[in-house]
Amino acid sequence: MAKTAKINVTEGNLLASLQGFFKAVLRVEDISAILVPQHLPMKNMVMPALVTDPKQLEGADPLAPAFPMNAAKIASRLTRKPAGGKVAAVLRPCEIRAFIELVKLKQGRMENVLLVGIDCLGAYQNKDYFKFVGDNVTESTTRFYQNVLSGKGAAMKEVDLSPTCKACEHCIPGAADLGIGLFGVDTANQLLVQTQTPQGEELLTRLNLPGSQEPAGRQKAVNAIIAEKTTYRDNMYQEIAAATNSLEKLTTYLANCVNCYNCRVACPVCYCKECVFVTDVFNHEPIQYLRWANKKGVIKMPTDTVFYHLTRMAHMSTACIGCGQCSNACPNDIQVMELFRAVSSRTQEAFEYQPGRSIEEEPPLSVFREDELADIVGIGHA
Amino acid sequence: MGDFEPTIIAFVCNWCTYTAADLAGTARLGYPPNVRLIRVMCTGMVDPKYVIKAFLEGTDAVLVSGCNPGDCHYINGNYKARRRIKLLKEILPQFGIEDERLRLTWIGASDGIMFAEIMTDMVAQLKGMGPSEAKTAMVI
Numbered sequence A: 001m002a003k004t005a006k007i008n009v010t011e012g013n014l015l016a017s018l019q020g021f022f023k024a025v026l027r028v029e030d031i032s033a034i035l036v037p038q039h040l041p042m043k044n045m046v047m048p049a050l051v052t053d054p055k056q057l058e059g060a061d062p063l064a065p066a067f068p069m070n071a072a073k074i075a076s077r078l079t080r081k082p083a084g085g086k087v088a089a090v091l092r093p094c095e096i097r098a099f100i101e102l103v104k105l106k107q108g109r110m111e112n113v114l115l116v117g118i119d120c121l122g123a124y125q126n127k128d129y130f131k132f133v134g135d136n137v138t139e140s141t142t143r144f145y146q147n148v149l150s151g152k153g154a155a156m157k158e159v160d161l162s163p164t165c166k167a168c169e170h171c172i173p174g175a176a177d178l179g180i181g182l183f184g185v186d187t188a189n190q191l192l193v194q195t196q197t198p199q200g201e202e203l204l205t206r207l208n209l210p211g212s213q214e215p216a217g218r219q220k221a222v223n224a225i226i227a228e229k230t231t232y233r234d235n236m237y238q239e240i241a242a243a244t245n246s247l248e249k250l251t252t253y254l255a256n257c258v259n260c261y262n263c264r265v266a267c268p269v270c271y272c273k274e275c276v277f278v279t280d281v282f283n284h285e286p287i288q289y290l291r292w293a294n295k296k297g298v299i300k301m302p303t304d305t306v307f308y309h310l311t312r313m314a315h316m317s318t319a320c321i322g323c324g325q326c327s328n329a330c331p332n333d334i335q336v337m338e339l340f341r342a343v344s345s346r347t348q349e350a351f352e353y354q355p356g357r358s359i360e361e362e363p364p365l366s367v368f369r370e371d372e373l374a375d376i377v378g379i380g381h382a
Numbered sequence B: 001m002g003d004f005e006p007t008i009i010a011f012v013c014n015w016c017t018y019t020a021a022d023l024a025g026t027a028r029l030g031y032p033p034n035v036r037l038i039r040v041m042c043t044g045m046v047d048p049k050y051v052i053k054a055f056l057e058g059t060d061a062v063l064v065s066g067c068n069p070g071d072c073h074y075i076n077g078n079y080k081a082r083r084r085i086k087l088l089k090e091i092l093p094q095f096g097i098e099d100e101r102l103r104l105t106w107i108g109a110s111d112g113i114m115f116a117e118i119m120t121d122m123v124a125q126l127k128g129m130g131p132s133e134a135k136t137a138m139v140i
Ligand code: SF4
Pocket: A263, A266, A267, A268, A269, A270, A319, A320, A321, A322, A323, A324, A325, A326, A327, A336, A337, A340, A341
């Protein structure tokens, strides 16, 4: 049974209230550390940080519209072997989903981690966050969450939410141990805490938070947000389909790509330890390039660009959780997320798979059934 | 388009479809010369990369063909292949590589006649569809 509690908010200060909550979590006996986005003292940037000293939580800021990396990869590093204590990881919903996919691939473990998810207010693209953030990060974050939660929206000056977050219909954490609710909650006075697993219940019991109930208007508020994002997402899919529905158009879409492979480095679910595209398999013989060039009289260098992207889709599209870090990482402003989400929506639907929904669901390409997919066998007649 | 001769890259399992193709040959069943056979030990080893690469190099179709359900010499390679083909059949058509250009069949070792028929039919279908885009377009 899910339990519901609240974090009291004083003077409308969400960051301070959350920091107090994190301190309480860190005081729980077998929790050794907390992984949480944190202001860096030397620069006005927010990065995932592993905190063991409660005093260091003054800079914790999970509401900043900064999303420099998908911290599922950090959670994976921290949990792949027992670390001698539990880590509470405060993650965005897409980070939790990515982490669940990594656990399925044996690149992380649930045993040593407690997942704390917060309703996601979204983030700006990296470059836009730099434009947005002032010298006082706390003040910038405060301005951001106040605007979003009061319904004024996330657009400010010349920046707006990234297309990723505008299109993200999974902004409510779904598979966390503890979920912290903001939407449809009277955040001037309280934050909603809901358990989603037995582990979460146990933690909540030990935290001794005041009990509460889900506010009556919450579901409606959440549904409205999801509906808006779903509409944006579906338009995005349509635009992508129109922009890439032939090889020539796909080539145009990817024309700026220099095969730097930043997109797969940034991708939390690109799981191969060594990507085949950086191995000698793709360090072709010089004579091979000349042969290829001879075929049509010209080849673009470096080669294998479309090959790389299509292969990546075949490898990870069923696991794409739509975090947009691929687009964030591209030096040449290719809209990688849009393309990958559009493709993934199809491959995920084909296998009725939703990445990160549940640890129980097996990745579609890791299993098979004997009696399935009869319709794809044959050449189109009886 | 009258003189368009399609190319089919066929990844065939050593234990069944390859033997069937051999049988079709020795029995002089006659099948179109458009197919390029690539013998693999099992359809379960056909990496999606091979299929993608074949299409980007301009093949008009790819056939993956292996043992009937229950007959795979490595127990379940053909079932794994089927999931991968399903996956590719979702991805490739989004970029204009028509669904009909990627085929999966089960052809047992003694099915020489079936092999010849399927080749003939595929070539006829492909002639109707015309050449694949990658044959002429510059793909980066
Ligand atoms: S492909 Fe892009 S959007 Fe999808 S999981 Fe990887 S980085 Fe995130």
